[in-house]
Amino acid sequence: MDSVTFTILRYDPASGKEPYYQDYQVQITKPGMMILDGLNQIRWEQDGTLAYRRSCREGVCGSDGINVNGANMLTCVTHIDEVVKNGRLVIQPLPGLPLVKDLVVDLEDFLQKYFTVKPYLITRTPDPDKERLQSPAERKKLDGLYECILCACCSSSCPSYWADPRYLGPSALLNVWRFIEDSRDEGADERLDILDDHHASWRCHTILNCVEACPKGLNPTKAIAGIKKALVNRRF
Numbered sequence: 001m002d003s004v005t006f007t008i009l010r011y012d013p014a015s016g017k018e019p020y021y022q023d024y025q026v027q028i029t030k031p032g033m034m035i036l037d038g039l040n041q042i043r044w045e046q047d048g049t050l051a052y053r054r055s056c057r058e059g060v061c062g063s064d065g066i067n068v069n070g071a072n073m074l075t076c077v078t079h080i081d082e083v084v085k086n087g088r089l090v091i092q093p094l095p096g097l098p099l100v101k102d103l104v105v106d107l108e109d110f111l112q113k114y115f116t117v118k119p120y121l122i123t124r125t126p127d128p129d130k131e132r133l134q135s136p137a138e139r140k141k142l143d144g145l146y147e148c149i150l151c152a153c154c155s156s157s158c159p160s161y162w163a164d165p166r167y168l169g170p171s172a173l174l175n176v177w178r179f180i181e182d183s184r185d186e187g188a189d190e191r192l193d194i195l196d197d198h199h200a201s202w203r204c205h206t207i208l209n210c211v212e213a214c215p216k217g218l219n220p221t222k223a224i225a226g227i228k229k230a231l232v233n234r235r236f
């Protein structure tokens with residue numbers, strides 16, 4: 001494979017044109033090229049007008065979530081040869097989010113939903129002299145919850161998120177469960193008040209797209225099931 005066709009959705013609101021697809025030939029110049037390497041090659045050598053986000057190149061910052069051949073992923077940690085089909089990648093912005101330009105989406109609403117669930121430690125008891133301690137077993141409960149990088153791949157793959165603009169979405173719900181499960185946190189009740197709502201945990205219909213889409217291998221659906229169980233236990 002000497003080259004791959006990148007078919008990219010282009011959109012510039014300033015042009016007044018509807019979105020359209022544009023083909024670019026990306027040369028495979030080294031083994032293990034990532035999709036981000038291909039996008040950089042296009043922007044740096046062929047078309048400097050192409051807009052996309054990236055920063056760390058290490059799967060840490062979460063800025064480069066996009067949709068490739070129908071699946072959400074991070075461009076910086078996905079090899080071209082893992083996803084190429086018939087010599088082509090069809091590349092689009094994350095679905096279900098407002099489009100800003102080309103592959104750049106507006107994350108304002110997504111992040112606002114994250115802040116709604118109070119994603120920080122809430123404490124009521126007096127501060128101890130040193131840090132609030134946690135046993136190894138208590139710390140272990142947070143594995144699979146704290147690693148979210150807020151790339152929006154999960155929420156933007158969820159049909160419930162597309163259909164209900166008020167739905168908090170799998171990312172915010174995974175992140176709130178991370179704090180409810182934290183042995184040092186004392187804010188579960190006020191968080192559960194927010195979550196006991198048709199636009200919060202009850203909007204999840206266990207479609208599982210979020211699990212498939214998460215580039216960090218996390219399981220938001222399991223976290224949401226934990227929230228639902230906590231809500232039922234609280235009520236009865």
Ligand code: FES
Nearest residue numbers: 055057059062076
């Ligand atoms: Fe930071 Fe991909 S560029 S996660």
